[in-house]
Amino acid sequence: MLTIAEIQKEATEFRKLIEICDKKNTSLVIDCFPVMSCKLSSMLLSYHLLKLCPELVIIGVSAATGKDDHITHYWLEINDIVIDITGDQYNIIDDKELNKKIINSRPFPAVHVAYKKDSYLCKIFKNREEEYLVSGFPTIKESFIEKMRRGYSQLLNNGNIEK
Numbered sequence: 249m250l251t252i253a254e255i256q257k258e259a260t261e262f263r264k265l266i267e268i269c270d271k272k273n274t275s276l277v278i279d280c281f282p283v284m285s286c287k288l289s290s291m292l293l294s295y296h297l298l299k300l301c302p303e304l305v306i307i308g309v310s311a312a313t314g315k316d317d318h319i320t321h322y323w324l325e326i327n328d329i330v331i332d333i334t335g336d337q338y339n340i341i342d343d344k345e346l347n348k349k350i351i352n353s354r355p356f357p358a359v360h361v362a363y364k365k366d367s368y369l370c371k372i373f374k375n376r377e378e379e380y381l382v383s384g385f386p387t388i389k390e391s392f393i394e395k396m397r398r399g400y401s402q403l404l405n406n407g408n409i410e411k
Contacts, residue, residue, distance in 0.1 A: 311373035
């Protein structure tokens with residue numbers, strides 16, 4: 249089992265790989281990262297974490313806030329630890345697109361790893377859906393798993409990291 253410090257280290261290193269990659273040619277990474285990248289980036293991070301510790305049970309959380317829940321976000325949870333590698337998108341997005349809860353909580357870090365009870369995520373957003381992410385991704389389509397595999401490999405090769 250990974251400690252919170254190990255999760256923080258892995259999430260921070262993984263975020264750096266996404267930042268430096270060729271976004272036009274890396275599967276599941278989009279040009280406007282971190283904006284509108286929360287689910288794709290979190291899925292890639294879950295792939296990485298499950299490579300390190302195949303016994304993990306990771307929960308992908310879809311959440312929303314704002315009028316008619318028009319502002320959405322996605323992050324990972326392992327036990328009572330939240331992991332968000334795209335929260336800083338809310339520092340970039342124009343105020344008129346956001347709500348007061350988000351604006352008043354700025355600035356957001358690029359990587360947020362915290363115990364659920366201490367995390368701002370659960371205070372700003374309300375969970376809409378959770379999905380279990382486990383080794384082999386049995387609930388995910390094979391075509392998407394292949395995109396994760398390709399994106400992960402591209403990230404590691406761009407960052408010259410051997411895992």
